Amino acid sequence: MRSGNIFLRRNEVVFLVLLAALLLVVFPMALDSFRLNLVGKYLTYAFVALGLVLCWGNAGILSLGQGIFFGLGGYCMAMFLKLESSSPEATAIQSTPGIPDFMDWNQITELPFFWQPFHSLALTVVAILVVPAAFAWIIGVAMFKRRVGGVYFAIITQAIAAILTILIIGQQGYTGGINGITDLRTLKGWDIRTDFAKEVLYFVTVALLLGCLLAAQFVRRSKYGRILVAIRDKEDRVRFSGYDVSNFKIFIFCFASVLAAVGGAMFTLQVGFMSPSFVGIVPSIEMVIYCAVGGRLSLFGAVYGTLFVNYAKTIFSESFPELWLFAMGALFIGVVMAFPNGLAGLWQVHVQPLFDRWAASRAGARPIAPPAAAAAERRT
Amino acid sequence: MFEGYTLAELGSIFAMQGFAGLILFSVFVLMALGLAIIFGQMGVINMAHGEFLILGAYITYFTSNFFLNYIPALFSAYFFVAMALAFVGAGALGMLVEWAMIRHLYRRPLDTLLATWGLSLILQQFYRSVFGAREVGVELPEWLIGSLPVTDIIEVPINGLFVMALTLMITTAVGVLMYRSRWGKQVRAVMQNRVMAGAVGIDTEKVDRYTFGIGCGIAGVAGSAFTMVGSTGPTSGQLYIVDTFLVVVFGGAQSLLGTIASAFVISQAQSTMEFFLSGSMAKVLTLLTVVGILMLRPQGLFVLKVRR
Numbered sequence: 001m002r003s004g005n006i007f008l009r010r011n012e013v014v015f016l017v018l019l020a021a022l023l024l025v026v027f028p029m030a031l032d033s034f035r036l037n038l039v040g041k042y043l044t045y046a047f048v049a050l051g052l053v054l055c056w057g058n059a060g061i062l063s064l065g066q067g068i069f070f071g072l073g074g075y076c077m078a079m080f081l082k083l084e085s086s087s088p089e090a091t092a093i094q095s096t097p098g099i100p101d102f103m104d105w106n107q108i109t110e111l112p113f114f115w116q117p118f119h120s121l122a123l124t125v126v127a128i129l130v131v132p133a134a135f136a137w138i139i140g141v142a143m144f145k146r147r148v149g150g151v152y153f154a155i156i157t158q159a160i161a162a163i164l165t166i167l168i169i170g171q172q173g174y175t176g177g178i179n180g181i182t183d184l185r186t187l188k189g190w191d192i193r194t195d196f197a198k199e200v201l202y203f204v205t206v207a208l209l210l211g212c213l214l215a216a217q218f219v220r221r222s223k224y225g226r227i228l229v230a231i232r233d234k235e236d237r238v239r240f241s242g243y244d245v246s247n248f249k250i251f252i253f254c255f256a257s258v259l260a261a262v263g264g265a266m267f268t269l270q271v272g273f274m275s276p277s278f279v280g281i282v283p284s285i286e287m288v289i290y291c292a293v294g295g296r297l298s299l300f301g302a303v304y305g306t307l308f309v310n311y312a313k314t315i316f317s318e319s320f321p322e323l324w325l326f327a328m329g330a331l332f333i334g335v336v337m338a339f340p341n342g343l344a345g346l347w348q349v350h351v352q353p354l355f356d357r358w359a360a361s362r363a364g365a366r367p368i369a370p371p372a373a374a375a376a377e378r379r380t
Numbered sequence: 381m382f383e384g385y386t387l388a389e390l391g392s393i394f395a396m397q398g399f400a401g402l403i404l405f406s407v408f409v410l411m412a413l414g415l416a417i418i419f420g421q422m423g424v425i426n427m428a429h430g431e432f433l434i435l436g437a438y439i440t441y442f443t444s445n446f447f448l449n450y451i452p453a454l455f456s457a458y459f460f461v462a463m464a465l466a467f468v469g470a471g472a473l474g475m476l477v478e479w480a481m482i483r484h485l486y487r488r489p490l491d492t493l494l495a496t497w498g499l500s501l502i503l504q505q506f507y508r509s510v511f512g513a514r515e516v517g518v519e520l521p522e523w524l525i526g527s528l529p530v531t532d533i534i535e536v537p538i539n540g541l542f543v544m545a546l547t548l549m550i551t552t553a554v555g556v557l558m559y560r561s562r563w564g565k566q567v568r569a570v571m572q573n574r575v576m577a578g579a580v581g582i583d584t585e586k587v588d589r590y591t592f593g594i595g596c597g598i599a600g601v602a603g604s605a606f607t608m609v610g611s612t613g614p615t616s617g618q619l620y621i622v623d624t625f626l627v628v629v630f631g632g633a634q635s636l637l638g639t640i641a642s643a644f645v646i647s648q649a650q651s652t653m654e655f656f657l658s659g660s661m662a663k664v665l666t667l668l669t670v671v672g673i674l675m676l677r678p679q680g681l682f683v684l685k686v687r688r
Contacts, residue, residue: 062490142675151425151489152678155625156671162622163667170660281622285497292494325505332498336491337484 008217015300016210023206033195040202040270042310043209045070047263049291049302050209050216051256056288057296058220059252060232061149065139065157066260066287068164069132071279073261075175076131078274079115080124081184081192101183106173115174121188128265129258136257140250147246149235158281165280180275184268192269205266212259213299219255220299228252260287289328292335295344305343393655401651403540403609406547408643410602411620412627413554413636418595419625420633421571422588424482425493428500429624430617432474432596435503436466436603437612438511444518444607456521459604463546466600474596478589486588500617507614515613524608539608546605550598555636557594567591571634623667630670632680642681646670 008016027039048066056062088098096109103111117123139160143153168175176182184192191197219225230238231245239245268274277283286309294305309331316324339345385393411433418426443462447455477499485492520539527537558564569577570587578584606612627646631638646666653662674680 062493064493143678146675146678148675148678151423151493152629152674154425154490154493155629156674159622159626159667159671163664163671166660166667167664170658170664281618285494288494322505322509325501325508329498329500329502329505332501333481333495336488336495336498337481340488340491 008214008221012217012300016213019213019300019303020206020210023209024203028199028202033198036202037198037270038314039307040198040205041267042307043202043205043303044263044267044270045287045290045310046209046303046306047212047266048260048287049294049306050212050299051259052288052291053296053299053302054216054219054228054252054259055256056291057298058225058232059228059249061249061253062154062288063157063253063256064154064281064284064288065161066256067279067281067284068157068161069136069257069260070264070267070283070287071164071168071274071276072132072135073128073264074268074274074278075181075264076118076124076127076261077265077268078181078184079118080121081187081268082181083111083115083118084187085183085185100176100181102176102179102181103173108173112174128261132257132261133254136254137250140253141246144246144249144253158284161279161281161284165276168276168279176275178276180273180277182273182275184272187269193272198270201266201270205270208262208266209303212262213303216255216259216299219252224248224251289332289335291342292340293331293342295342295347297341298344301342301344301347308343394652397651397655398648399536399540401648402544404651405644405647406540406543407602407606407609407620408624408627408647409547409551409640410605411599411624412631412639412643413551414595414598414602415624416628416631416633416636416639417554417558417598418592419628420635420639421567422486422591422595423489423571424486424592425489425496425625426595427493427497427621428477428503429596429599430619430621431500431503431507432470432599432617433603433606433620434507434612434614434617435470435473436600437607437616438507438516438603439466439469439600440604440607441516441518441612448519456523458521459524463601463604466604467597468600470600470603471593471597474599475589475593477596478592482592483585483588504614504617511614513614515611515616517611518607520608543605543608550601551640554598558636563587563590626667626670626674630674630680632682635680635682638680638682 023043028036031039048070051069052063052066082100086098086100091097091099091101091104094101094104096104099108099111117127139157143149143156148156168180169178171177186192192201227238227243227248231243231248235245264274264278267278290306290309291302292305293309294303295301312327312331313324316327335342341348411429414432415426415429418424418429440459440462443465444455444458447458447461481495481499482492485495524539524542527535528541529535558567566577566582566587569580570582570584570591574584577587603612610616623646627643628639630646631640631642649669650662650666653665657665
């Protein structure tokens with residue numbers, strides 16, 4: 001086994017290759033383009049789940065407002081696409097050509113100032129990264145410097161998600177209201193609605209996801225990541241050791257928010273619209289359950305958990321719509337009570353030891369670690 | 381935003397909106413009282429609190445139908461029976477939930493949040509499957525219909541007055557129970573130091589179960605009162621849950637007095653602003669202010685001084 005300063009351990013390289021093979025080879029070959037697009041949509045939630053593993057699993061900060069950042073990223077992208085699809089020629093029938101249709105319906109005659117930067121793709125990309133990070137920074141500074149944590153942080157982020165949803169729905173003229181920003185067509189003249197475009201976007205999503213996974217893994221394995229775990233387990237001791245605990249928390253919260261925003265932007269591109277129903281309390285909590293089902297301590301688990309829950313959701317809501325909420329509720333309760341470390345925890349406790357024993361017997365040595373020790377990172 | 385109104389008109393508007401705010405205040409207090417006991421005293425985040433409220437509302441609905449169909453002579457008094465049934469029903473469910481779920485999670489408050497959210501989804505779907513997705517409203521007995529004129533602009537609806545009187549009664553009862561009874565003393569002792577309370581002979585498990593049950597029971601009564609001012613559907617409970625949590629947190633989780641004060645401030649602010657701005661903007665401003673103040677005073681308005 002390599003030492004800790006290499007940020008991917010040997011078995012994690014194997015996991016990464018397996019995940020990449022599954023997403024890049026198996027799914028595209030096995031699924032038709034509709035299903036593949038669906039998987040691509042699920043994967044955008046996996047970005048949020050990755051952020052939650054860092055934020056919640058590693059640092060012990062449960063944010064119930066990740067939908068905020070998913071939405072901010074998604075809206076930034078949607079605003080750019082909307083402006084492109086509402087060129088003066090395309091909207092000639094409106095009373096004010098050249099502005100998005102919902103503004104026209106709401107008697108707004110001029111593009112609001114905060115829409116102006118979204119004429120440029122470069123600025124949009126910057127906005128997707130900076131706007132959520134800045135927002136998270138403000139929340140983080142206000143909360144963590146005042147040592148608001150745990151339950152209170154969760155409730156306040158939830159309230160902020162509620163505020164943002166109400167605001168988006170209330171300000172129809174500027175945001176498209178409850179319908180959101182719809183009818184998105186092209187990205188720099190490239191039609192995003194064709195099957196081919198959706199396939200390309202799927203691969204872009206997968207590539208970004210794997211990149212984000214590596215980045216998150218790097219953060220976790222660094223000295224910084226170890227301090228985060230220390231903060232989660234005994235915040236006061238870390239503080240007394242001379243660290244400014246709040247800055248560490250603010251950083252990881254911002255990092256998670258950027259991950260969520262990237263997911264949101266890719267979501268908008270693949271699905272073709274963005275609406276407040278992806279911002280509010282319910283989607284935010286669902287995102288937490290993706291992470292919890294996969295395992296709050298495992299980045300790979302988060303991806304698989306997201307895929308699993310969303311797949312189950314699709315299956316259930318297609319065949320037994322009335323059973324879905326029961327199943328989802330049971331999943332929440334089951335995960336929390338029976339296996340708090342999720343799928344990854346089950347893997348580590350039950351499956352991993354078998355592999356280890358097999359590997360050890362091939363190497364001609366006796367098993368070194370008893371099965372229980374494989375469940376190394378138990379939650380305290 | 382005050383232009384175009386004379387002083388007298390402004391006065392009436394404030395009085396009228398203030399009264400509407402008082403009804404909202406009553407609903408908040410009733411919901412928040414149960415939550416303040418469960419969250420403030422026990423540290424359990426009960427996201428299914430709204431669903432317990434809805435359970436009370438459905439029980440009230442069925443009681444009123446039962447009275448209407450079988451003993452119409454006593455219809456004017458159905459509400460008191462319904463309220464008792466709602467308390468018992470929601471309380472019993474609460475105790476069952478505590479036994480099956482919550483007691484395993486006392487050391488993990490954030491996990492109670494997820495588990496009770498799951499419970500709330502299950503209850504919502506249960507209501508939808510059993511009672512239908514449609515919203516239901518109860519028929520009010522005659523003595524609750526109508527309004528009292530105070531001046532020529534201001535009118536006071538009687539059901540609103542009744543809900544307020546009810547709130548006052550329940551709040552007083554809870555206050556006496558928590559601060560004047562032996563049982564309340566035990567609850568507060570267990571919440572402040574579980575180990576020590578157990579060491580001096582308090583049956584902490586029993587106290588936990590009854591505390592949770594009573595918190596849920598009060599939510600049931602709140603639901604019962606809620607039917608007087610609004611209709612009930614499977615998902616109505618969720619509309620209030622964030623507001624209620626903010627009320628409890630804003631007031632200072634462990635202080636019942638704080639809960640009442642913050643419910644008053646929030647409901648009045650929202651109701652007054654609603655007249656001048658749109659409803660959604662009023663809500664945004666109110667919630668933003670609350671969040672802002674919470675950032676300055678993370679422990680809430682009223683802090684109970686406890687050695688940690």
